[in-house]
Amino acid sequence: MSKKMQITLTVNGEAQDLLAEPRELLIHVLRERLNITGPHIGCETSHCGACTVTMDGKSVKSCTVFVAQANGASITTIEGISTPDSLHVLQNAFREHHGLQCGFCTPGMITRAIQLLEDNPNPTEEEVRFGMAGNLCRCTGYQNIVKSVLAAATEMSAAREAAE
Amino acid sequence: MIPAAFDYHRPDSLQDALGLLQTHGEDARVMAGGHSLIPMMKLRMAEVPHLIDLQAITGLRGITIDGATLRLGAMVTQHEIIEHAGLSCAAPILREAALQIADPQVRYMGTIGGNVANGDPGNDMPGLMQCLGAEFTLVGPDGTRSVAARAFYEAAYMTARTDDEILTAISFPATTGGYAYEKQKRKIGDYATAAAAVLLTRKGGTCASASIAMTNLSDVPVWSEAAAQALVGTACDDTAIKAAMAAMDADIDPGEDNRGPVAFKRHVAGVILSRAISRAWSRT
Numbered sequence: 001m002s003k004k005m006q007i008t009l010t011v012n013g014e015a016q017d018l019l020a021e022p023r024e025l026l027i028h029v030l031r032e033r034l035n036i037t038g039p040h041i042g043c044e045t046s047h048c049g050a051c052t053v054t055m056d057g058k059s060v061k062s063c064t065v066f067v068a069q070a071n072g073a074s075i076t077t078i079e080g081i082s083t084p085d086s087l088h089v090l091q092n093a094f095r096e097h098h099g100l101q102c103g104f105c106t107p108g109m110i111t112r113a114i115q116l117l118e119d120n121p122n123p124t125e126e127e128v129r130f131g132m133a134g135n136l137c138r139c140t141g142y143q144n145i146v147k148s149v150l151a152a153a154t155e156m157s158a159a160r161e162a163a164e
Numbered sequence: 165m166i167p168a169a170f171d172y173h174r175p176d177s178l179q180d181a182l183g184l185l186q187t188h189g190e191d192a193r194v195m196a197g198g199h200s201l202i203p204m205m206k207l208r209m210a211e212v213p214h215l216i217d218l219q220a221i222t223g224l225r226g227i228t229i230d231g232a233t234l235r236l237g238a239m240v241t242q243h244e245i246i247e248h249a250g251l252s253c254a255a256p257i258l259r260e261a262a263l264q265i266a267d268p269q270v271r272y273m274g275t276i277g278g279n280v281a282n283g284d285p286g287n288d289m290p291g292l293m294q295c296l297g298a299e300f301t302l303v304g305p306d307g308t309r310s311v312a313a314r315a316f317y318e319a320a321y322m323t324a325r326t327d328d329e330i331l332t333a334i335s336f337p338a339t340t341g342g343y344a345y346e347k348q349k350r351k352i353g354d355y356a357t358a359a360a361a362v363l364l365t366r367k368g369g370t371c372a373s374a375s376i377a378m379t380n381l382s383d384v385p386v387w388s389e390a391a392a393q394a395l396v397g398t399a400c401d402d403t404a405i406k407a408a409m410a411a412m413d414a415d416i417d418p419g420e421d422n423r424g425p426v427a428f429k430r431h432v433a434g435v436i437l438s439r440a441i442s443r444a445w446s447r448t
Contacts, residue, residue: 023167023170046269052269059241059269059272064198065202066202082193133268
């Protein structure tokens with residue numbers, strides 16, 4: 001066993017200090033130490049995207065980030081995007097457009113989609129498909145996921161314009 | 165999947181990183197984005213008692229365009245390559261290739277330095293760097309040296325970089341003329357079954373110069389001078405393309421694996437090269 005190191009993370013706006021072995025993966029620290037179980041472990045081999053979180057403005061697969069690498073970073077998970085009383089536009093869009101069936105991939109899908117729309121607020125359908133290509137879904141066939149992301153983009157753009 | 169235990173280092177200068185490599189010798193490895201190394205460590209196919217994370221060394225970042233010379237720090241990510249307007253203008257083939265690497269999440273983390281230094285025959289950037297005639301800057305205890313991409317790759321995962329050196333930057337000339345990076349893969353995120361990087365220039369109705377490199381069709385990238393020569397002086401018509409395909413076929417050495425048998429890979433390599441030449445020529 002290697003030495004533990006002091007890790008400081010900001011997770012969903014809250015400072016977290018913990019001792020961890022550097023080899024621990026970010027997904028394990030989130031789920032098992034911080035009890036943040038929204039990001040899921042699907043393949044654990046950086047293919048499926050179920051563990052996607054936002055780290056300093058980047059969508060990352062938290063199964064392929066050592067907690068030591070993330071030391072000092074700001075992390076947002078699905079838990080950090082809204083409250084149960086006031087869902088995020090993307091969460092409403094997924095509900096409205098049936099963008100999920102079993103729901104296992106959904107936290108990763110929505111977390112990724114938020115960053116995608118941050119980088120590209122008005123994507124085409126092709127850009128949504130390309131930008132979501134790191135997230136796998138075994139239920140929906142993707143049609144309704146793409147529809148949900150496009151609908152959320154339209155709604156978010158309209159809200160931005162109304163605010164200006 | 166938990167990797168073996170290691171000590172983690174995050175030096176904030178290149179000198180400190182080189183010092184750690186000196187101190188720990190074979191027990192140490194540097195890591196850029198980690199998206200090749202971490203999966204190997206998780207599978208315990210790589211054991212790294214001392215992991216040196218390069219993320220805090222600001223000197224390894226940044227894209228600079230100085231006249232006709234482009235320089236990318238080793239820690240520039242594939243995502244940054246895709247988003248950089250100046251780079252897309254000065255060498256658009258780089259963006260075209262980066263968009264075909266892995267998936268969005270991996271491209272936020274994966275770096276050009278890691279991609280070229282790892283020596284994985286499946287990586288796309290080594291072949292592209294050979295096509296571009298890039299130079300790699302290596303810094304070690306004895307100072308700085310430059311190695312041509314075309315002389316860098318010795319065998320799978322074996323390169324001209326010595327264990328105590330760090331690849332710090334990549335430089336290459338801005339491109340003119342037509343370009344194409346064409347890649348056949350089984351699915352998004354997969355390595356190439358075959359990929360081709362093609363740069364062409366035109367003078368009047370004929371091809372004035374050409375550079376061609378192939379990916380994942382040998383244990384090293386294949387820069388095929390003969391394939392390029394088959395195009396120079398021609399109008400890149402069917403006959404010329406067939407000649408280039410035949411010359412390329414003589415230079416590659418694919419092995420059978422889960423992407424298919426040798427005959428299939430040779431077939432796909434030809435199709436991909438033919439498409440890449442046509443597309444590059446249409447852009448001249």
